[in-house]
Amino acid sequence: MSQKTAIITGGSRGLGRDMALNLAKDGINVIFSYNTNLEKAKEVISDIEALGQKAVAFPFNANNPNTAKLFMSKATEYLMEENGKPNFDFLINNAGTGTFNMINDTTEDQFDEMMNVHLKSVYFLTQAALPYINSGGRIVNISSGLARFSLPGMSSYAIMKGAIEVFTRYLAKELGSRKITANVIAPGAIATDFAGGSNKQEDKAAVISSITALGRVGEAEDVGGTVAFLCSDRAGWINGQRMEVSGGMLV
Secondary structure, three states, rough: OOEEEEEEEOOOOHHHHHHHHHHOOOOOOOEEEOOOOHEEEEHHHHHHHOOOEEEEEEOOOOOOOOHHHHHHHHHHHHHHHHHHHOOOOEEEOOOOOOOOHHHHOOHHHHHHHHHHHHHHHHHHHHHHHHHHHEEEEEEEOOOOHHHHHOOOOOOHHHHHHHHHHHHHHHHHHHHHHHEEEEEEEEEOOOOOOOOHHHHOOOHHHHHHHHOOOOOEOOOHHHOOHHHHHEEEEEEEEOOEEEEOOOOOEOO
């Protein structure tokens, strides 16, 4: 049985790193993107290779959606060299960043960055990937708990995540004939470097813990396993769904 391959955007740290490692533990080779930190990307490659899987990383700036085709071109060229065909099995659209601004203070540039990173680049990278996803493959998009509940200062980010949830349902509908599923996971508050690492701060972590049923802030390790599950044979009948991974935040 030939080994399967996943492509992950933003796989060099945080949630993306944990997704990549969980997929590698399941025997899946990984191609991932990084923005600027090549050293972190090399560390993830080493970690995946230590698990017995192949890994390679290519740069991708999600704030410039025009580079989506270039990233996909590099990934498929690599696959052609390695496997004799450019196809792969799983696409995980994870790359992201955050901005904290009240609606009154949000600039057009900040809004456009959120749109480019979280919506436009996802849409057009997925479009570029579609010819190469194998029949029976999987697409996993990343939303946020903030598309369900509202916290001040996150409007432009959350708007784009809400759009990704709609996009995911359309992917599920349009790709059904190819037996490709599309689902979206929505992490809650996670203690990573995202948005300046504010969820690591003691006062904010205490507030988050108080409104989360399991009583703590999420960690990157809480999310990657869900992505691996959605890419497994056990999740083959899950399609067009939103799965929140938040420990019961604001339930």
